[in-house]
Amino acid sequence: MATIRDVARRAGVAPSTVSYVFNGSRSISEETRLRVQEAVDALGYHPRASARTLRSSRTQVLALALPRAAGLQDSVDGRFAIDVSDAANALGYDLLLTTSQDKAGGLRRVALSGLADAAVLMAVDMEDARIDVVRELAFPAALIGRPADENALPWTDLDWEEAAALAVGELAAAGHREMVYLAPGESEVRGRRSYALRGIAGAHRGARTTGAAVTVVHSVNDPGRLAHRLGALLGDRTDLGAGGPPTALIVQHPSAHHHILTSMTAAGLRVPEDLTVVLIGTLPGDPSSRRLPRIELPVETLATEVTRLAVAAAEALREAGGRSAEASTRLLAASVGHLLIRPVLLPGTDPLGR
Incomplete structure (x- = not known):
């Protein structure tokens, strides 16, 4: 069956x-409209009207689309689910949780079921397939995550790129010249997960701006493998290389935060005496990261904002008679409040400056 992406490809336009x-929500040239119509006729594509029919009455339910693999536990996902539920209840909505790893197919089933007025989408990819589903079915939705097409849907997110660049900049200002950036896992990067790519981009930007050497490596979920990888990277202090050993480690992978100090100890490194560790995206109040400089993930603010955006999208769709409303966004700045970084001491330096 042809999809909206197939039509766009044949017509030579964006989905x-x-x-x-x-939906007639924007002015389109007659030439473009005709190309789209010819592609529709050639492919036999028919927009789904059933979703609009099923949503003719309110359910007062929001769907939270949180793709996850069976058996994996993630405290970040759980915290978001709770806070989105609280925000939805405050606005008079119940929450329906869907965890299908088939992101586009799972959302399509929810949209066509008539069980929810709108959806909140997590685990957002740069080119997220669910955006096409939302557009095709005119189903209101908002994202926790910043897609490549920032005008596609309402979204909110932490400025991951700025957070990473800020961490590199603060470390460089404290005298660190050799850093390691522990990014999310390779599967996250291959899948073009938004927060992962934007964080890595920020690390590279911080390196260019400060002149510091920043080595990007990928995390792994297994604590033992993570300790081995970090030990191999940081633990051997005999071969320092031309630039010397790394004096700072920036960690973006949320699930790795709990294992970092253990991994450092296993590598024979003292924190912060031998290595300064900075965390990006920690949960507020997380006791395992409290003693480390960090940029916290504003979960409650993001959950409240995305829920408001999803409800507003549902209301706007009703008022517009089924036409999609303009997307609104909110990018949250990275807070420097917890980035108290110890200045690096070079060999032979008196800590009192004498």
Whole structure:
């Protein structure tokens, strides 16, 4: 069966343009409209009207689309689920949780079921397939995550790129010249997960701006493998290389935070005497990261904002008679409140400056 992306490819336009032709939410040239219509006719594509029909009455339910693999526990996902539920209840909505790893298919089932008025989407990819589903079905949704097409849907997110660049900049200002950036796992990067790519981009930008050497490596979920990888990278102090050993480790992988200090101890390193560790994306109040400089993930603020955006999208769709509303966004700045970084002491330096 043809999809909206197939129509867009044949017509030589973006999927959003096809959506705009269907719902009339933006002005489209006659030439473009005709190309889209020819592609629709050639492919036999029919926009789904059933979702609009099923949503003719309110359910007062929001769906939280949180793809996850069976058996994996993630405290970040759990915290978001609770805070989105609280925010939804405050606005008079119940919460329906869907965890299908088939992100587009799972959302399509929810949209066509008529069980929810709108959806909150997590685990956002840069080019997220669920955006096409939302456009095709005119199903209101908002994202916790910043897609490549920032005008596609309402979204909110921490400024991961700025957070990483800020961490590198603060470390460089404290005298650190050799750093390691522990990014999310390779599967997150291959899947083009937004927060992962933007964090890595920020680390590279911070390196260019400060002139510091920043080595990007990928995390792993297994604590033993993580300790081995960090030990191999940081533990051998005999071969320092031209630039010397890394004096700072920046950690973006949320699930790795709990294992970092244990891994450092296993590598024979003292924190912060031998190595300064900075965390990005920790949960507020997490006792395992309290003693380390960090940029916290504002979970409650993000959950409250995305819920408000999803409800507003549902209301706007009703008022517009089924036409999609303009996307609104909110990018949260990285807070420097907890980035208290100890200045690096070079060999032979008196800590009192004498």
